[in-house]
Amino acid sequence: MSKTFSTAPKQETAVLVALINHTQTPEKAQEYLDELAFLAETSGAKTLNSFTQKLDRPDVKTFVGKGKLQEIHDYVKAFDVDMVIFDDDLSPSQVRNLEKSLGCKILDRSLLILNIFSLRAKTAQAKTQVELAQYQYLLPRLTNMWTHLSKQKGGIGMKGPGETELETDRRIVRDKIALLKKKLEKIDKQSVTQRKSRSRMVRASLVGYTNVGKSTIMRLLSKSDVFAEDKLFATVDSTVRKVVIDQIPFLLTDTVGFIRKLPHTLVECFRSTLDEIREADILVHVVDISHPSFEEQIDIVNVTLSEINAGDKPTILVFNKIDQFKSDNESSEDDELNDEDQTLTLDQLKSTFMNNEDGSKAVFISALNKENIEDLRKVVFEDVSKRHYTIFPNYLQDQQF
Ligand SMILES: Nc1nc2c(ncn2[C@@H]2O[C@H](COP(=O)(O)OP(=O)(O)OP(=O)(O)O)[C@@H](O)[C@H]2O)c(=O)[nH]1
Numbered sequence: 001m002s003k004t005f006s007t008a009p010k011q012e013t014a015v016l017v018a019l020i021n022h023t024q025t026p027e028k029a030q031e032y033l034d035e036l037a038f039l040a041e042t043s044g045a046k047t048l049n050s051f052t053q054k055l056d057r058p059d060v061k062t063f064v065g066k067g068k069l070q071e072i073h074d075y076v077k078a079f080d081v082d083m084v085i086f087d088d089d090l091s092p093s094q095v096r097n098l099e100k101s102l103g104c105k106i107l108d109r110s111l112l113i114l115n116i117f118s119l120r121a122k123t124a125q126a127k128t129q130v131e132l133a134q135y136q137y138l139l140p141r142l143t144n145m146w147t148h149l150s151k152q153k154g155g156i157g158m159k160g161p162g163e164t165e166l167e168t169d170r171r172i173v174r175d176k177i178a179l180l181k182k183k184l185e186k187i188d189k190q191s192v193t194q195r196k197s198r199s200r201m202v203r204a205s206l207v208g209y210t211n212v213g214k215s216t217i218m219r220l221l222s223k224s225d226v227f228a229e230d231k232l233f234a235t236v237d238s239t240v241r242k243v244v245i246d247q248i249p250f251l252l253t254d255t256v257g258f259i260r261k262l263p264h265t266l267v268e269c270f271r272s273t274l275d276e277i278r279e280a281d282i283l284v285h286v287v288d289i290s291h292p293s294f295e296e297q298i299d300i301v302n303v304t305l306s307e308i309n310a311g312d313k314p315t316i317l318v319f320n321k322i323d324q325f326k327s328d329n330e331s332s333e334d335d336e337l338n339d340e341d342q343t344l345t346l347d348q349l350k351s352t353f354m355n356n357e358d359g360s361k362a363v364f365i366s367a368l369n370k371e372n373i374e375d376l377r378k379v380v381f382e383d384v385s386k387r388h389y390t391i392f393p394n395y396l397q398d399q400q401f
């Protein structure tokens with residue numbers, strides 16, 4: 001967290017707001033706030049403070065109650081904060097009320113994630129997908145904040161007689177959505193053709209929560225230069241590389257990471273990118289074992305995989321960052337207040353996950369220190385070659401001609 005993206009003097013400042021429901025422990029709530037702060041940092045904002053309120057359901061008008069709102073207001077004024085970021089989606093009227101009461105930019109979690117995606121997207125496909133998701137997010141919220149749109153687009157004859165600005169804005173956004181959808185359809189057709197042309201190879205996809213080390217592993221396995229960074233959603237486009245292990249070629253895809261409360265519009269718009277996962281023969285599910293909530297993250301990834309109909313593929317579980325897991329445990333042993341059997345040891349975790357009844361495999365590695373990478377290669381290779389020989393029973397003979 002200490003590394004910030006830029007030291008430019010004009011870095012925007014933010015405060016975070018989250019609700020804690022009765023099922024959440026204070027640790028869990030803190031962790032969610034840390035993740036939100038990480039998202040804010042990734043999009044370039046500096047978090048100054050965070051506010052929480054114990055509430056099972058957000059206040060319909062202002063998300064938090066009156067007293068809390070006053071507290072946030074006083075802080076925002078005192079420190080001249082640029083934006084307040086809420087951990088859940090806000091309704092248009094909540095945004096309006098909050099803007100009025102707090103007098104600064106109001107963002108919710110989806111908007112933040114969409115921002116990051118738009119900063120990260122590189123290919124035409126990803127850019128179009130994000131833009132579409134942004135407009136779809138915008139459409140139902142076109143009440144107050146975006147009326148400037150029509151002013152920008154004014155003068156190009158869009159504004160019919162008797163229409164209000166808002167209606168014009170809505171039409172502009174709807175037209176834009178239709179246009180982007182058409183554009184995406186065209187790009188998607190091209191990628192389907194591309195995927196078909198390489199369908200003669202086994203396909204494995206790296207999947208997992210964001211920032212777990214997928215791109216780092218991709219780089220190790222394919223010896224290629226894939227962008228990895230300690231930021232959320234470093235990868236938004238999927239990257240495909242041909243990998244050969246023991247004469248058997250296969251395709252390895254690095255994909256966009258998943259996260260809690262991933263905006264639904266985003267999942268929808270990324271459908272074609274997620275096709276890479278859906279059409280994969282094998283999933284390599286990467287987990288950051290040093291993260292306190294790695295088990296919850298596994299669940300979130302599994303739920304998201306089911307949502308895109310990729311829930312029942314043969315899967316290799318790769319527990320990454322074992323280097324950090326050790327040091328975390330060592331430091332907690334020094335802590336006298338630490339509840340002794342709170343965390344399982346690495347050995348205990350290994351015996352839990354390596355003896356899976358469903359026959360799925362687990363490997364424990366450190367991509368950073370290149371620990372157990374040969375094991376990983378072996379396990380991936382076993383599954384790839386099994387699959388390969390089912391598709392091409394005579395592969396080695398064929399190769400001789
Ligand atoms: N300590 C430790 N750090 C690691 C390990 N593997 C990767 N990292 C770091 O974790 C961060 C995220 O790695 P990435 O490879 O970008 O993760 P990713 O899953 O591709 O992330 P997204 O593309 O953002 O979803 C980087 O700072 C890596 O250097 C590891 O084994 N140990």
Ligand SMILES: [Mg+2]
Nearest residue numbers: 214215234235
């Ligand atoms: Mg990545």
